[in-house]
Amino acid sequence: MAQLEQMAAPGSEWWRTAVIYQIYPRSFADASGDGIGDLPGITARLDDLKSLGVDAIWLSPFMTSPQMDAGYDVADYRDVDPLFGTLADFDEMIAEAHARGIRLIVDLVPNHSSDQHVWFQQALKAAPGSPERARYVFRDGRGENGELPPNNWESVFGGGMWERITEADGTPGQWYLHIFDATQPDFDWTNEEVREEFRSILRFWLDRGVDGFRVDVAHGMVKEAGLPDYAPVADADSMGGGEESVPYWGQDGVHDIYRDWHKVLAEYDGDRALCGEAWLPTLEKTALWVRPDEMHQTFNFPYLMTPWDAEELRSVIRESLDAFGAVGAPSTWVLSNHDVIRHASRLALTADSPQGEGLGPNSAGKPDPAIGLSRGRAATTLMLALPGSAYVYQGEELGLPEAMEIPDEFRQDPTWFRTNGERYGRDGCRVPLPWSADAPAFGFNDTGASWLPQPEEWANFARETEEADPDSTLNLYKTLIAERRERSLGTGTLVWEDAGADAVAFRRDDLHVVANLGDAPIALGDGVAFVAQSEPFDGTALPPNASAWFTRA
Structure with missing residues (x-):
């Protein structure tokens, strides 16, 4: 397989500054028409990702699976599930992505397999x-x-x-x-046979040209010796991000595994990368996963989970830059993914919703959609100005909200069934994308089939519609990503500025970035020349729930 580049100089590797787009394959684009997205569907839409301006794709699970947990229950780690296509389809997809200058990271699920493995x-x-x-x-x-x-x-x-x-x-x-569903038995990572099997799996996909791996449940593979009893604190995040000393999360032994994997990736040219899904209680602990001989990135979940509050946002940005910088790693920034409420809804919730709880017809604290979209756009405008690497979840570039009104009979998340309907789970952020307002299934395919029902109002978010609207969320993302690349915002440092208690404000060279998280407009002063605005507005007073990039004359 052709590679995009040879090994870069230390400190200039592509993954340090990349904008990485997460594709959830079953919901991205469906070429076969069976209602489930597939690899040929992705290949057919690569030009849309090229026009968006992303540097890489993270492809959520596509390997052979009974699909009891949307592919996170793998039965064969060296093949493509027929639901999504074939290995030949994969090879074509990665070749076409590389031809467009887009790298490919694949999801790897090493904590557990399917019970059909x-x-x-x-x-x-x-x-x-x-x-x-x-x-x-x-x-x-x-x-x-x-x-x-x-x-x-x-x-x-x-x-x-x-x-x-x-x-x-x-x-x-x-x-x-089984940390997760009963159909997902956990591997015993004290077993050398398990470790050698995964070295082989890594090499199988590296030989096919992949540029790296997103490692699912990277903090769960090693359990405390003796498997002692443990009861989580009330209302704790289900993935363990808020607690210390959980016997099945974040055990020290995981670091030996990733040092081993780091050596495997180093055998290959092209700066292959490991990115960990590790929900840990502090940023300092999270940074331990990206020391120079371990993973290259890990998701910044403390940033993702920060509420719409200026003081808390300033704090988590400072802590992130300090913690990751201390080990020579880039911070990552992420607002949405396939496991959390979409941030165009989450940032406007008026009641607590612990990670994994989800939103549904009877949920308390549902967001105002207009406020949610404004905050979502503002949050992204702030995020894409930060140094490091940024992750974008499919559909957020359209401003998609959480799908909250999915009827019970259509729900598919194991959480819904294992809690007897007490928790809605993650279906609401996994609904297939709208591409064309007037097409069957909004252009997800040609047949109108859809594995989860699409809300009628999603016609307003269709990509073709947003392409034609200069003020759309899609065109905002295009502007931000292009300016980020042109100004090399993924590198360097920021200088904090004071725009008031309700603002997050900093400067990147001559570019000023201000986000207004308060209830009153913020005066930006004289000589302002706007580069990007999360919401179009006249004058130089930044409205509430808005962000702007600008220079000064």
Whole structure:
């Protein structure tokens, strides 16, 4: 496979400053017409991503899977699920992306496999204590007859974190650990056979030309020795971002795994990158994942979860730049992804919504859509001026809100089912994209099929409609990304400025950036020449819930 460049000089690698676009394959574009997005659909839309100006794509799971958790339950790590296409389709997609100067990062799910993976099927047929079972976390149960789970851990998706199997002779048997759904058994990463298997998987995709890996649940692969009982604090984030000393999150042993993987990627030209999904309690702990011999990036979830508050935003930006800078890594910035409420809705919520809870018809604190969109655009305008690498989730460039009114009978997130409908889960941020207002399924395909129903009002967000509107969210994103590249905003430092208690304000060379998070306009002064405005406005008073880039005469 052709590569975009040879190894860059240290400190100038592409991933340090890239704008990376997350594609959730089943919801991006559907070439087959079956209602589920696919790889040929992505290939057909690469010119749209080129025009947006992104540097790379992060492709969410597309490997062979029973799809019990939208592909995050992998049955074969070396093939494409027929739902999305073939390996030949993958090869064509990556070649076409590279031809347009767009790199490709693929999602890798190493914490757990599908229960349909050949290894787990072998484990079910093997005896307790066998090499086959040693690849996963099998344990005897507690109680007189092993009828109680090995500990009290609760699954991220609700319910217990242990499932009891029936042995080959029909008797009740051991229990296996699953942080997520029961169809997603956790690997045992103390097992060298597991470690060697994943080295091989990395090389399989690197040999096909991928530019890196986004590592799913990167903080969950190692569990505390002895698997001690643990109960999370009330209202804690389900992925562990707010707590210290969780026995299945952020254990020190994970760092050895990523040092090993770093060496594998270093065997290849082209600055291949590892980016970790690691929900950790502090930015200082998060930065430990991107020390020079470990991962290259990790998601800045503290930034993503920061509310619409100027003081808190200033604080998390300062802490991020300090923490990541201390280990020589770039900070990453992200506002939305496939697991959280879209930020065009989340930033205007009027009630708490813990990560993974989701929004639905009966949720409290639903956002005002106009305020949400304004804040979403303002937040992005601020984010894309920050030094480091930025992630954009598909559809946010259209200003898509969370789809909150999905009828119960259409919901598919395991969280919905495992909590008996008490938590809506993540379906609302995963609804297929609108491309054309007047086409079937809004242009997602030619048939009108859609694996999740698209809200009628999404016709107003269709890409073709926004292309023609100079003030659209899409054209705002294009302007911001182009100016970011032209002004090299991904590198360098920022100088803080004072625009009042309700503002986040800083300067990047001659470019001034101000976000107004308050209720009153902010006077920007004389000699202002605007480069970008999150909301079109006249004069030099920045409205509430708006951001602007400008220079001064």
